[in-house]
Amino acid sequence: MNEIVFDIETQNTFADVNNDFSKLKISCVSIYCYETDSYQSFEEHELGKLWPILEKADRLIGYNSEHFDLPVMNNYYLGDLSKFTHLDIMNEVKKNVGFRLKLNDIAQATLDNIEKSAEGLQAIRWWNEGKIDEIKKYCEQDVKVTKEIYDFGRKNKQLFYKSLTGEMLPFRVNFEMQKVAPEKKNINLTLPF
DSSP states (O other), X not given: OOEEEEEEEESSOTGGGTTOGGGOOEEEEEEEETTTTEEEEEEGXXXXXXXXHHHTOSXXXXXXXXXXXXXXXXXXXXXXXXXXXXXXXXXXXXXHHSSOOOHHHHHHHHSSSOOOSSOHHHHHHHHHTTOHHHHXXXXXXXXXXXXXXXXXXXXXXXXXXXXXXXXXEEEEOOOOOOOOOGGGSOOOOSSOO
C-alpha cells in the first residue's frame, strides 16, 4: 500500500498571525513514502513537486495533522487535502486515552531510543537564521518518530504513555485503513488533463 507519513514546519507561529491559519507559512514539509522506503523534504517553493506524490497516496499519516498540518498545507494546495484518506494518530490517541498527548511523550514511552530532536519553536528560530537544512533534519526526524509509532501501533494494536505517577500505561489503537467508497478516491488536481 502506498502510505505517506508527513509533517510540516512553519516560518511563523499562531501568535505572529493572530491565530489565523490562512497566514501561517510553510518552511518545510517532510514525508516518508512506504512504497519507495524513502524520506524527502520540500521547501515552500518546492511544494508543487509534493502535491502529485500526495495525490497518488492511498493514505496520509500524521500526528495532529487534521488540526494543524493539513489546514496549513491547504493554504498552498489547489484542492482540499482534508478530503484525502488520512490517519491522524493524535485523534486515535485522544479517542482511546481521553486526552491529547505530545508525540514525544508517546515515543519515549513506546519506542526504544527514538524521539524528537528539537521542538517547533526551534525550527522557527532556524528559519529566521536561514538554517533550512537544520529544519529539514528536524522535520524528517519528526516523520521518523511518527512512522515508528505508526508501525508499532499497527503491529501491536497498542501504544504506551507515562502516567503522572511515572507508570507506563498501554492503550489500544486501531490503525487499519477503513474501506473507502470508490467515489471518494483522491482526485488529482495538479497534473494537466
